[in-house]
Amino acid sequence: MEEVHLIKSLQNGDENAYRIAIELYGNMVYHTSLSIIQNTEDAQDISQDVFVEVFQSIGKFEQKSSLKTWIYRITVTKTLDEVKRAKSKKRGSLFTRVFKNKEERSIPDIPHFDHPGVQLEQKETAAILFFAIEKLPDKQRIAFTLHKVEQLSYQEIADIMKLSLSSVESLLFRAKKNLQLLLETYYTENK
Protein backbone atom coordinates (compact mmCIF):
# COMPACT_ATOMS: atom_id res chain seq x y z
CA MET A 1 0.00 0.00 0.00
CA GLU A 2 1.32 3.43 -0.92
CA GLU A 3 1.94 5.90 1.90
CA VAL A 4 -0.73 8.33 0.69
CA HIS A 5 -3.34 5.56 0.68
CA LEU A 6 -2.19 4.29 4.05
CA ILE A 7 -2.55 7.78 5.55
CA LYS A 8 -6.01 8.16 4.02
CA SER A 9 -7.11 4.76 5.38
CA LEU A 10 -5.68 5.59 8.81
CA GLN A 11 -7.59 8.86 8.76
CA ASN A 12 -10.77 6.90 7.99
CA GLY A 13 -10.12 4.69 11.03
CA ASP A 14 -9.66 1.55 8.94
CA GLU A 15 -8.55 -1.27 11.25
CA ASN A 16 -6.71 -3.01 8.41
CA ALA A 17 -4.64 0.15 7.94
CA TYR A 18 -3.82 0.09 11.67
CA ARG A 19 -2.53 -3.47 11.21
CA ILE A 20 -0.41 -2.47 8.20
CA ALA A 21 1.03 0.55 10.03
CA ILE A 22 2.03 -1.65 12.97
CA GLU A 23 3.54 -4.24 10.64
CA LEU A 24 5.54 -1.51 8.89
CA TYR A 25 6.61 0.58 11.86
CA GLY A 26 6.03 -1.54 15.00
CA ASN A 27 9.56 -2.91 15.25
CA MET A 28 11.06 0.46 14.37
CA VAL A 29 9.15 2.17 17.19
CA TYR A 30 9.91 -0.56 19.74
CA HIS A 31 13.59 -0.80 18.82
CA THR A 32 14.14 2.97 18.95
CA SER A 33 12.33 3.32 22.22
CA LEU A 34 14.09 0.31 23.76
CA SER A 35 17.52 1.59 22.76
CA ILE A 36 16.83 4.94 24.41
CA ILE A 37 14.97 3.90 27.56
CA GLN A 38 16.88 0.59 27.99
CA ASN A 39 13.96 -1.23 29.59
CA THR A 40 11.77 -3.75 27.75
CA GLU A 41 8.54 -3.15 29.70
CA ASP A 42 8.78 0.62 29.39
CA ALA A 43 9.56 0.30 25.66
CA GLN A 44 6.48 -1.90 25.16
CA ASP A 45 4.26 0.62 26.97
CA ILE A 46 5.75 3.49 24.99
CA SER A 47 5.20 1.62 21.69
CA GLN A 48 1.51 1.25 22.55
CA ASP A 49 1.24 4.93 23.47
CA VAL A 50 3.01 5.95 20.25
CA PHE A 51 0.52 4.07 18.07
CA VAL A 52 -2.46 5.32 20.07
CA GLU A 53 -1.19 8.85 19.41
CA VAL A 54 -0.47 8.08 15.75
CA PHE A 55 -3.97 6.70 15.11
CA GLN A 56 -5.72 9.41 17.10
CA SER A 57 -3.74 12.34 15.66
CA ILE A 58 -3.40 11.17 12.06
CA GLY A 59 -6.10 13.69 11.12
CA LYS A 60 -3.76 16.49 12.21
CA PHE A 61 -0.81 15.08 10.25
CA GLU A 62 0.01 17.75 7.66
CA GLN A 63 2.30 15.51 5.58
CA LYS A 64 5.14 18.03 5.68
CA SER A 65 7.39 15.07 6.42
CA SER A 66 7.07 11.36 5.66
CA LEU A 67 4.86 9.20 7.87
CA LYS A 68 7.98 7.36 9.04
CA THR A 69 9.67 10.61 10.18
CA TRP A 70 6.49 11.71 11.95
CA ILE A 71 6.24 8.36 13.79
CA TYR A 72 9.94 8.56 14.72
CA ARG A 73 9.31 12.05 16.13
CA ILE A 74 6.41 10.85 18.28
CA THR A 75 8.50 7.89 19.47
CA VAL A 76 11.43 10.06 20.49
CA THR A 77 9.18 12.59 22.26
CA LYS A 78 7.25 9.93 24.18
CA THR A 79 10.44 8.08 25.14
CA LEU A 80 12.12 11.26 26.34
CA ASP A 81 9.06 12.11 28.44
CA GLU A 82 9.31 8.69 30.07
CA VAL A 83 13.08 9.11 30.62
CA LYS A 84 12.44 12.44 32.35
CA ARG A 85 9.65 10.94 34.46
CA ALA A 86 11.90 8.06 35.49
CA LYS A 87 14.74 10.47 36.34
CA SER A 88 12.53 12.63 38.57
CA LYS A 89 11.17 9.48 40.25
CA LYS A 90 14.74 8.33 40.88
CA ARG A 91 15.63 11.73 42.34
CA GLY A 92 12.59 11.55 44.61
CA SER A 93 13.52 8.09 45.76
CA LEU A 94 17.00 9.30 46.79
CA PHE A 95 15.35 10.89 49.81
CA THR A 96 13.47 7.74 50.79
CA ARG A 97 16.58 5.62 50.22
CA VAL A 98 18.26 7.31 53.18
CA PHE A 99 15.68 5.72 55.46
CA LYS A 100 15.99 2.24 53.97
CA ASN A 101 18.28 -0.61 54.97
CA LYS A 102 21.31 -1.35 52.83
CA GLU A 103 19.59 -4.50 51.50
CA GLU A 104 16.50 -2.56 50.44
CA ARG A 105 18.42 0.00 48.38
CA SER A 106 18.15 -0.13 44.61
CA ILE A 107 20.56 -1.82 42.18
CA PRO A 108 24.01 -0.18 42.06
CA ASP A 109 24.95 2.02 39.10
CA ILE A 110 26.57 -0.60 36.83
CA PRO A 111 26.10 -1.73 33.19
CA HIS A 112 22.90 -3.75 33.26
CA PHE A 113 21.09 -3.42 29.92
CA ASP A 114 21.08 -6.52 27.71
CA HIS A 115 19.82 -5.43 24.30
CA PRO A 116 18.24 -8.42 22.51
CA GLY A 117 19.62 -7.34 19.12
CA VAL A 118 23.30 -7.35 20.15
CA GLN A 119 25.49 -10.24 19.00
CA LEU A 120 26.42 -12.67 21.76
CA GLU A 121 30.17 -11.95 21.66
CA GLN A 122 29.48 -8.21 21.96
CA LYS A 123 27.00 -8.40 24.87
CA GLU A 124 29.43 -7.30 27.57
CA THR A 125 30.98 -4.35 25.73
CA ALA A 126 27.59 -3.27 24.36
CA ALA A 127 26.19 -3.17 27.91
CA ILE A 128 29.06 -0.84 28.88
CA LEU A 129 28.36 1.35 25.85
CA PHE A 130 24.62 1.55 26.65
CA PHE A 131 25.58 2.42 30.23
CA ALA A 132 27.64 5.34 28.91
CA ILE A 133 24.96 6.41 26.39
CA GLU A 134 22.48 6.65 29.29
CA LYS A 135 24.69 9.35 30.81
CA LEU A 136 24.70 11.62 27.74
CA PRO A 137 22.57 14.78 27.61
CA ASP A 138 19.15 14.05 26.03
CA LYS A 139 19.76 15.51 22.56
CA GLN A 140 23.14 13.80 22.16
CA ARG A 141 21.63 10.55 23.41
CA ILE A 142 18.81 10.71 20.84
CA ALA A 143 21.04 11.70 17.93
CA PHE A 144 23.64 9.04 18.74
CA THR A 145 21.01 6.30 19.20
CA LEU A 146 19.25 7.16 15.94
CA HIS A 147 22.54 7.18 14.09
CA LYS A 148 24.19 4.11 15.62
CA VAL A 149 21.24 1.88 16.48
CA GLU A 150 18.74 2.85 13.80
CA GLN A 151 21.52 3.63 11.30
CA LEU A 152 19.78 6.78 10.12
CA SER A 153 21.54 9.40 8.03
CA TYR A 154 22.34 12.86 9.39
CA GLN A 155 19.57 14.31 7.21
CA GLU A 156 16.98 11.88 8.57
CA ILE A 157 18.04 12.69 12.15
CA ALA A 158 17.82 16.41 11.35
CA ASP A 159 14.26 15.93 10.04
CA ILE A 160 13.18 13.92 13.08
CA MET A 161 14.75 16.28 15.62
CA LYS A 162 13.78 19.40 13.62
CA LEU A 163 17.39 20.58 13.61
CA SER A 164 19.80 21.78 10.94
CA LEU A 165 22.27 19.37 9.43
CA SER A 166 25.19 21.19 11.06
CA SER A 167 23.51 20.95 14.49
CA VAL A 168 23.19 17.18 14.07
CA GLU A 169 26.84 16.93 13.02
CA SER A 170 27.90 18.89 16.07
CA LEU A 171 25.60 16.85 18.37
CA LEU A 172 27.08 13.60 17.12
CA PHE A 173 30.63 14.90 17.40
CA ARG A 174 30.03 15.95 21.02
CA ALA A 175 28.25 12.69 21.79
CA LYS A 176 31.24 10.67 20.57
CA LYS A 177 33.70 12.85 22.50
CA ASN A 178 31.64 12.52 25.69
CA LEU A 179 31.31 8.78 25.23
CA GLN A 180 35.08 8.44 24.84
CA LEU A 181 35.56 10.35 28.10
CA LEU A 182 32.88 8.33 29.92
CA LEU A 183 34.35 5.05 28.71
CA GLU A 184 37.86 6.15 29.63
CA THR A 185 36.68 6.91 33.16
CA TYR A 186 34.79 3.63 33.33
CA TYR A 187 37.73 1.50 32.19
CA THR A 188 40.21 3.34 34.41
CA GLU A 189 37.99 2.84 37.48
CA ASN A 190 37.15 -0.79 36.65
CA LYS A 191 40.51 -2.31 35.71
Added chain:
Amino acid sequence: MKSQDLHTKIEQTLQSIDHIERAAANPFLLTRVLEKMKKPVRIILRPKLIWQVAASLLLVLGLNIGIGWYSSNKKTNKVQSSENGYFTNHIYNY
Protein backbone atom coordinates in the same frame (compact mmCIF):
# COMPACT_ATOMS: atom_id res chain seq x y z
CA MET B 1 51.42 1.43 25.43
CA LYS B 2 48.84 1.30 28.20
CA SER B 3 47.03 4.32 26.82
CA GLN B 4 47.05 2.68 23.37
CA ASP B 5 45.33 -0.38 24.89
CA LEU B 6 42.76 1.86 26.53
CA HIS B 7 42.16 3.68 23.26
CA THR B 8 41.64 0.38 21.42
CA LYS B 9 39.25 -0.82 24.12
CA ILE B 10 37.21 2.39 23.87
CA GLU B 11 37.02 2.13 20.08
CA GLN B 12 35.97 -1.52 20.29
CA THR B 13 33.24 -0.58 22.77
CA LEU B 14 32.01 2.20 20.51
CA GLN B 15 31.78 -0.29 17.63
CA SER B 16 30.05 -3.01 19.70
CA ILE B 17 26.58 -2.02 18.50
CA ASP B 18 27.51 -1.47 14.85
CA HIS B 19 25.77 -4.65 13.70
CA ILE B 20 22.87 -4.55 16.10
CA GLU B 21 19.70 -6.32 14.96
CA ARG B 22 16.30 -4.74 15.27
CA ALA B 23 14.42 -5.95 18.34
CA ALA B 24 10.93 -7.21 17.56
CA ALA B 25 7.87 -5.56 19.02
CA ASN B 26 5.24 -7.45 20.98
CA PRO B 27 3.22 -9.62 18.51
CA PHE B 28 0.05 -8.46 20.29
CA LEU B 29 0.88 -4.77 19.84
CA LEU B 30 -2.17 -4.08 17.65
CA THR B 31 -4.57 -5.69 20.15
CA ARG B 32 -3.02 -3.71 23.01
CA VAL B 33 -3.22 -0.47 21.04
CA LEU B 34 -6.88 -1.05 20.11
CA GLU B 35 -7.69 -1.85 23.76
CA LYS B 36 -5.99 1.36 24.88
CA MET B 37 -7.88 3.38 22.28
CA LYS B 38 -11.22 2.11 23.60
CA LYS B 39 -10.40 3.02 27.19
CA PRO B 40 -11.74 6.40 28.36
CA VAL B 41 -9.07 9.07 28.86
CA ARG B 42 -7.91 9.31 32.46
CA ILE B 43 -6.46 12.50 33.86
CA ILE B 44 -3.39 11.62 35.89
CA LEU B 45 -2.87 14.00 38.76
CA ARG B 46 0.86 14.35 39.22
CA PRO B 47 2.24 16.13 42.31
CA LYS B 48 3.80 18.82 40.09
CA LEU B 49 0.43 19.49 38.45
CA ILE B 50 -1.34 19.64 41.84
CA TRP B 51 1.18 22.21 43.08
CA GLN B 52 0.82 24.27 39.90
CA VAL B 53 -2.99 24.29 40.20
CA ALA B 54 -2.80 25.16 43.92
CA ALA B 55 -0.34 28.01 43.22
CA SER B 56 -2.56 29.38 40.43
CA LEU B 57 -5.64 29.25 42.68
CA LEU B 58 -3.77 31.03 45.46
CA LEU B 59 -2.62 33.69 43.01
CA VAL B 60 -6.18 34.26 41.73
CA LEU B 61 -7.51 34.34 45.31
CA GLY B 62 -4.76 36.77 46.35
CA LEU B 63 -5.48 39.03 43.40
CA ASN B 64 -9.21 38.99 44.22
CA ILE B 65 -8.59 39.93 47.84
CA GLY B 66 -6.11 42.60 46.76
CA ILE B 67 -8.50 44.15 44.24
CA GLY B 68 -11.39 43.96 46.72
CA TRP B 69 -9.34 45.61 49.44
CA TYR B 70 -8.05 48.27 47.05
CA SER B 71 -11.50 49.17 45.70
CA SER B 72 -13.11 49.27 49.17
CA ASN B 73 -10.29 51.56 50.35
CA LYS B 74 -10.87 53.77 47.34
CA LYS B 75 -14.60 53.96 48.14
CA THR B 76 -13.94 54.90 51.78
CA ASN B 77 -11.56 57.63 50.65
CA LYS B 78 -14.16 58.89 48.20
CA VAL B 79 -16.87 58.98 50.88
CA GLN B 80 -14.49 60.71 53.25
CA SER B 81 -13.47 63.30 50.68
CA SER B 82 -17.08 63.92 49.66
CA GLU B 83 -18.00 64.23 53.32
CA ASN B 84 -15.15 66.68 53.76
CA GLY B 85 -16.45 68.55 50.75
CA TYR B 86 -19.92 68.65 52.25
CA PHE B 87 -18.62 70.12 55.46
CA THR B 88 -16.44 72.59 53.65
CA ASN B 89 -19.36 73.58 51.47
CA HIS B 90 -21.64 73.68 54.46
CA ILE B 91 -19.27 75.82 56.48
CA TYR B 92 -18.32 78.26 53.80
CA ASN B 93 -21.52 78.43 51.84
CA TYR B 94 -23.73 80.26 54.20
